[in-house]
Amino acid sequence: MLISLVSSGYFLYQYFKFLPYYNSTVSQVFGSMLGIYCWISVNALLTGLYDVSGSIVVILVGSPFVVWMIKYLRNMRRDWLMYTPIDSFATDIDCLNQIMTFQEWIHESQKNYGSQDTEIRIKGFINQHMLECESLECVCARIGELYDNQTDSYL
Numbered sequence: 001m002l003i004s005l006v007s008s009g010y011f012l013y014q015y016f017k018f019l020p021y022y023n024s025t026v027s028q029v030f031g032s033m034l035g036i037y038c039w040i041s042v043n044a045l046l047t048g049l050y051d052v053s054g055s056i057v058v059i060l061v062g063s064p065f066v067v068w069m070i071k072y073l074r075n076m077r078r079d080w081l082m083y084t085p086i087d088s089f090a091t092d093i094d095c096l097n098q099i100m101t102f103q104e105w106i107h108e109s110q111k112n113y114g115s116q117d118t119e120i121r122i123k124g125f126i127n128q129h130m131l132e133c134e135s136l137e138c139v140c141a142r143i144g145e146l147y148d149n150q151t152d153s154y155l
Contacts, residue, residue, distance in 0.1 A: 001045045008038035018093050019077055024104060028071055035070040036063050082125065085132060 011034050020027045039062055047055045081098050089095050102125065109118040130140045 001041070001048050005038070005041040005045050008034065008041045012038055016073065016077055018091065019074065019081075019097050024100075028074060031070045031074055032067040035066040039063060039066045 012031075015031050015034050020030060040059055043055050043059050043062075046052065078097060078101050081094055082101055084094070084098070086095060086098070089098075102122075105118050105122050105125075109122060112118065126140075133140050
């Protein structure tokens with residue numbers, strides 16, 4: 001039982017360290033399954049140490065809370081990645097997570113046209129990049145070339 005608890009804790013650690021960057025729904029389900037596995041391991045250990053009945057009820061009642069907590073922690077990790085400069089990433093997976101999150105924001109804004117929340121996040125991310133970018137090859141260095149005077153907007 002202790003091995004199960006240690007392995008489930010390690011799996012959760014690996015999940016949050018190398019947050020899977022594929023489809024967000026699949027990632028949330030995968031993280032929730034790992035969280036429930038850890039929750040079951042904790043309950044199995046406590047049931048083994050103490051002679052307690054009704055642990056199935058505790059597992060079933062606690063599982064929705066575990067799923068909510070995993071989803072919340074995953075979103076906090078993604079938000080932290082969005083505010084981290086690309087040069088500060090330890091792994092390429094973090095960079096891919098940032099790119100996937102930005103793509104999800106773009107798709108969300110296209111689905112919900114006029115969504116101010118998503119539009120503000122995208123514009124804030126771009127403005128932050130423009131302030132910190134020092135690359136001469138980046139398109140933000142030539143932002144004046146992208147402005148169209150006839151339409152009064154950027155290409």
